[in-house]
Amino acid sequence: MNIDTGVVAPAGMRVEEYARIGELLHRDKPKRTLEIGMANGGSTVQICNAHKANGVGGQHTAIDPFQSAITGWKGAGHVAVAKAGYTNIVRVIEDFDYLALPQLVRDRERFDFVLIDGWHSFDYTLVDFFYTDLLLEPGGVIAIHDTGWPAVHKVCRFIETHKPYDLLSPSPSVTLSARFARLGRRFGQMAGLTDAVAARSRRTEWYSLAAYRKRSDQQVADDFHATF
Ligand SMILES: C[S@@+](CC[C@H](N)C(=O)[O-])C[C@H]1O[C@@H](n2cnc3c(N)ncnc32)[C@H](O)[C@@H]1O
Structure with a gap:
């Protein structure tokens, strides 16, 4: 599931990425968290660990259509x-994102933190973002995993060019082969295009995770378009 470096993470993400999620949650102490893509529960338990440590009565919702399926998880x-002892604070919705998320909107639910880590095609990731944006409180945070995948990266570019969100992580970048990545970095630094500190933090701390804080509820004007 993680194409970043060819190293398979023991659970769904690298331990460093889980640590970044933990930091975001410890900082904000959100009460209502949501994730799209539960898999073997690695991220679910991490998020609940933060709820427990924060002690503010946090509740978590996880969406995954394949959680109980014999052919799934x-x-x-x-x-x-x-x-981990978190059954009482976790609600699992075993349905597809494109059905579960609009129902949460219809039920007028709101969240303070959302992790998008479901099906990583452009259309599904954009749908996840679209509904997440409707569900997220202003001031809330979205974390997106596998931003090195071109389709997921494109959604990040859409957010950055069209929506009122502030980047909390180093800028996401498409994962290249190690050799191309090295050449690109060298060229970028020589040309003064790359922030070396941010690039290092992306490679060694954030990997394929990005995070954004929502400034406000704001629909994109229907005549606005920026290339992304
Ligand atoms: C990369 S894994 C998630 C890993 C998990 N976040 C973790 O860190 O342990 C992606 C998950 O997305 C789920 N998924 C696939 N299609 C989906 C859909 N349409 N809606 C919601 N989840 C989906 C898969 O079943 C899988 O569990």
Whole structure:
């Protein structure tokens, strides 16, 4: 699932990426968190660990259509949540994002933190962002995983060019082969285009995770277009 470096993470993400999510959650102490893509529950447990440490009565919702499916995760996420003792603060919605998210909007639910880590095609990721934006309180945070994938990166570019969100992580970049990435960095630094500190933090601390803070509820004007 993680194409960043060819190193397979023990759970869904690298430990460094989980640590960044933990930091975001410890900083803001959000009460209502949501994730799209639960898999074996790695991110679910991390988020709940932060809720426990924060002690503000946080509740978590996870959406994954394949959580209990025999051909899917076979309930591995449920088991991880139960083993960690978080069943009472976790709600799992076993449905597709494009059905579950609009229902949450219809039910007038709001969230303070959302992790997007579901199906990583452009259309699904954009749908996830679209509904997340409707569900997220101003001041809330979106974390997006696998931003090195071109389709997910394109959604990040859409957010940055069209929506009132502030980047909290180093700028996401498409994952290149290690050799091309090195050449690109060298060229960028020589040409003064690359912030070396941010680029290093992206490579060694954030990997394929990006985070944005929402400034306000704001619909894109229907005659506005910026290239992204
Ligand atoms: C990369 S894994 C998530 C890893 C998890 N966040 C973690 O860190 O352990 C992607 C997940 O998205 C789920 N998924 C696939 N299509 C989906 C959809 N249409 N809506 C919601 N989730 C979906 C998959 O079942 C899988 O569990």
